[in-house]
Amino acid sequence: xERKAKAATQTGVYLAIVAAILVxxxxxxxxxxxxxxxxxxxxFTLSKGSAHLVREGLKQDxxxxxxxxxxxxxxxAFIQDLTDLMNEYExxxxxxLHYAIIEPKTDEQRAAAKEAGLQExxxxxxxxxxxxxxxxxxxFMGIAFKYGSEKEAIPxxxxxxxxxxxxxxxxxxxxxxxKADGIDTKIGVVTGKDEIxxxxxxxxxxxxxxxxxSMRALLEHHFPFxxxxxxxxxxxxxxxxxxxxxxxxxxxxxxxxxxxxxxxxQFLMLGDKSLAVFAGAVNLKASDPxxxxxxxxxxxxxxxxxxxxxxxxxxxxxxxRSMAIPVQSQSGQLMWFRAPGIxxxxxxxxxxxxxxxxxxxxxxxxxxxxxAFPFPSTLVPHPEKQPEATxxxxxxxxxxxxxxxxxxxxxxxxADWKPKGEYAQRAIxxxxxxxxxxxxxxQEGLGITAPAESATPSRILVLSSSQFLANPFARAGNPPPxxxxxxxxxxxxxxxxxxxxxxPYAQKYLTATILAFKNTLDWMAGDSTLLAATAxxxxxxxxxxxxxxxxxxxxxxxxAALAKKAEEYRAERKTVQQRVQWTLTLLPAVLFAAFGxxxxxxxxxxxxxxxxD
Numbered sequence: 001x002e003r004k005a006k007a008a009t010q011t012g013v014y015l016a017i018v019a020a021i022l023v024x025x026x027x028x029x030x031x032x033x034x035x036x037x038x039x040x041x042x043x044f045t046l047s048k049g050s051a052h053l054v055r056e057g058l059k060q061d062x063x064x065x066x067x068x069x070x071x072x073x074x075x076x077a078f079i080q081d082l083t084d085l086m087n088e089y090e091x092x093x094x095x096x097l098h099y100a101i102i103e104p105k106t107d108e109q110r111a112a113a114k115e116a117g118l119q120e121x122x123x124x125x126x127x128x129x130x131x132x133x134x135x136x137x138x139x140f141m142g143i144a145f146k147y148g149s150e151k152e153a154i155p156x157x158x159x160x161x162x163x164x165x166x167x168x169x170x171x172x173x174x175x176x177x178x179k180a181d182g183i184d185t186k187i188g189v190v191t192g193k194d195e196i197x198x199x200x201x202x203x204x205x206x207x208x209x210x211x212x213x214s215m216r217a218l219l220e221h222h223f224p225f226x227x228x229x230x231x232x233x234x235x236x237x238x239x240x241x242x243x244x245x246x247x248x249x250x251x252x253x254x255x256x257x258x259x260x261x262x263x264x265x266q267f268l269m270l271g272d273k274s275l276a277v278f279a280g281a282v283n284l285k286a287s288d289p290x291x292x293x294x295x296x297x298x299x300x301x302x303x304x305x306x307x308x309x310x311x312x313x314x315x316x317x318x319x320x321r322s323m324a325i326p327v328q329s330q331s332g333q334l335m336w337f338r339a340p341g342i343x344x345x346x347x348x349x350x351x352x353x354x355x356x357x358x359x360x361x362x363x364x365x366x367x368x369x370x371x372a373f374p375f376p377s378t379l380v381p382h383p384e385k386q387p388e389a390t391x392x393x394x395x396x397x398x399x400x401x402x403x404x405x406x407x408x409x410x411x412x413x414x415a416d417w418k419p420k421g422e423y424a425q426r427a428i429x430x431x432x433x434x435x436x437x438x439x440x441x442x443q444e445g446l447g448i449t450a451p452a453e454s455a456t457p458s459r460i461l462v463l464s465s466s467q468f469l470a471n472p473f474a475r476a477g478n479p480p481p482x483x484x485x486x487x488x489x490x491x492x493x494x495x496x497x498x499x500x501x502x503x504p505y506a507q508k509y510l511t512a513t514i515l516a517f518k519n520t521l522d523w524m525a526g527d528s529t530l531l532a533a534t535a536x537x538x539x540x541x542x543x544x545x546x547x548x549x550x551x552x553x554x555x556x557x558x559x560a561a562l563a564k565k566a567e568e569y570r571a572e573r574k575t576v577q578q579r580v581q582w583t584l585t586l587l588p589a590v591l592f593a594a595f596g597x598x599x600x601x602x603x604x605x606x607x608x609x610x611x612x613d
Contacts, residue, residue: 046085047532050170051092059181062173063146064089064099067113069123069139078141078159085166104140116144117153145172148180164537170530171223178225185525188231188244189216193298194253196467198228202286202475204506205499211478215469218514219521226521233260236448240267246274246459246524249300251466253283256299262448264303265439271455274524277304280428280464281313281377282341284411284472287480289495291412291472293341293375295405306439308385309430309462312378315409316426318343319419320400321357323372325501337413342472343397343428343465346370355396355425362394362431363528364461364520367535371395371516372509373465374472375411376428378403388453389434393427395463401426413501432460461520469517471510473502511537 054062066086068079079101086099104110114120118140143154152172157165177183189198196202201211203218216228231240231247236259240247247267268275281295293315301311317340324338345358346369360367373395383391402421434457442452467475477498515534522528 046088046092047166047170047530047536049529049532050089050166052529053170053173053177054089054093054097057174057177058093058096058147060096060148062093062097062176064097065116065144065146066099066101067116067118067140067142067144068101068103069137069141070103071137072123072159074159075123075141078157078162081162082157082165085169089169110140113140113142113144116151117155118142118144119155121156123159143169143172145176147173147176150176150180152176152179167533167537170533174530175223175225183225184227185225185521185527186227186229186241186244187521187524188229188240188247190233190247190249190252191230192232192234192254193256195249196251196286196470196475198248198250198469200286200470200475202470202478203510204471205474205502206478206494211481212474215514215517219518223518223521233263236260236263236446239263242267242270244273245526246276246521249275249277249279250469251279251283252298252300254298256303258299258302259446259448261299261303262440262445262450265306266448266450268436268458268460269438269442269450269454271458272526273454274459274461274526276461276463276520276524278463278465278468280375280466281311282315282375282409282411282466284375284467284476286475287478287494288476289412289498291410291476291498293409293411294407295377295409297377303439304462306385306441307432307436307460308382308391309432309460310380310382311462311464312380312403314378314403314405315341315411316343316376316378316397316401316403316428317341317417317419318397318401319423320398321345323413325413337415338417339411339413340417341375341409341411343373343376344370345373345395345397355399357396357398359392359394359429362392362429363523363531364516365394366519366528366531368512368516368519370509371512372468372505373428373463374467374470376463376465379427379430379462379464381427381430386432386434386437389432389436389457391430391432393429394431394461395427395429397426397428399423399425428465429461429463431462433457436460459524459526461523469513471502471506473498473505477502 064086066082068082069075070079083101086101090097090099102109102113104113110120119142120138120140122136122138123141141157141159143157145152152175154168154172178185191197197214198216198219199214201214203215204212206212219226220228229241229244231244233240233256235257240263244267247264249264264275267273277300279298279300281297282293283296284291284293295313295315297311297313301313304311319340321344322338322340323342323344324336326336347356347358347360351357358365358368358371365371376397379393381391381393400419400423402419402423403426404420436454436458438450438452438454440450442450477495479494515537519528519531519534522530
């Protein structure tokens, strides 16, 4: 009895200590808010880049008013997540950022919300009991920002789409900060070369003769802190504006002269400048449903070879990670229509650094789950030409890749594609960072002088995907633009099949492409602190089946053989999925039961060994 009383007293003391610890921990956590996030993308906590922006990037106080509408369960959960995020912004800012959660109930508060730029809307939520009823309310769900004399707003937030919330808040903070503090980031875009323009409406299918948005319009609307400036080289007669942070070259349709290339080299040799080349050897005409490609590098190879990146005059065809669409024939047979010239790449754990398909550590591709690379050509890096810079391959085809060097290459979807030539892995994206050697050796030519080496580190990105910044199906399928006198009639023509394919392409890849370009602009400007916030626009990365080999295509395979291999691949994936499902279902229960049995046996053993003094 004495032993039992002693044990009971000790247990009571232990429980009192645990209770006190819990109370103290809750008091501390109430005053000092901190969460630990073990996810790879920092999904549940503020990214380091956002924290750096509000801590180091603000010269004045920033006031954020969050207008919310309460009363719906879905809203309450969203508001709590939003409040947690704002807590982290405020704590990271060292007193520079202040926020308030406002539920506008009075006419004055509602008027203030509208004046700040917010939109009033109706919100509804159905019954979770399955009954035919719903709750409808009107109110606000948005954010108002005030920094110095500038004001900005996120007019509407959707409680159904909390993903990417930090991305939009951080970019709005950056936008209002740059306006108030007079910060401009200017990017030059080379024009006058019959190039694929950033202003071309080739991202989505045109409707009713009206073109869709362009890449430049989207960037200027959502990320206005970037200022684009057209750069017409005009034969190389004038220097490039030294105030530009970097220069972008898109797929040309006209030859670059040596004098123009020397002007580009002269610009890079200023130091702390960037060059991004989104161009390769594969050329396709706009509004051409045949999608016949010709091979031409338009003189760019002369400049790039001087920097140590050899661009080959060939088209890459990937037979492992390229677009394929299953189509059922009238006889019921499954046929695969393929476009091996459009690569779909994501980081693959099976490959080491020297073979990795997509390097998601490169700022331009940082944590992006998957990207499409239409119509790339082969790049061969020669790092010995840039001994004081770091040269790195950031995108490659898979090892199941061939090349075509024909004068004309048919790039359209087809069931008749057959691999020809030897398989090999090929580079399609290369970066160079550091003190660059001049592409022309620093020797004067055509009246243009440039130092033999850049004054300070500069950056070069070469991405040989000729339509990386476009939707290849929309560009080929959209009707040609009408003459001004007939514009009122709308577009005529267009390829319905290609326009139909352009829609799923846009849904799957367009957001990632836009963000990859935005990230690349950050990298070009030397500001890569906000990349982690950009990655939060996406959910978890798509699953890859590292232990399952994709079907190998042989030149002798007919459609029946390809369909059989595809079915076997799907069956093997399904088996793996079921194995994972049952493992996750049963393993925790088995481990818990085993733990209980071990505890029970130890306790029984302890009781058997009790001896009376």
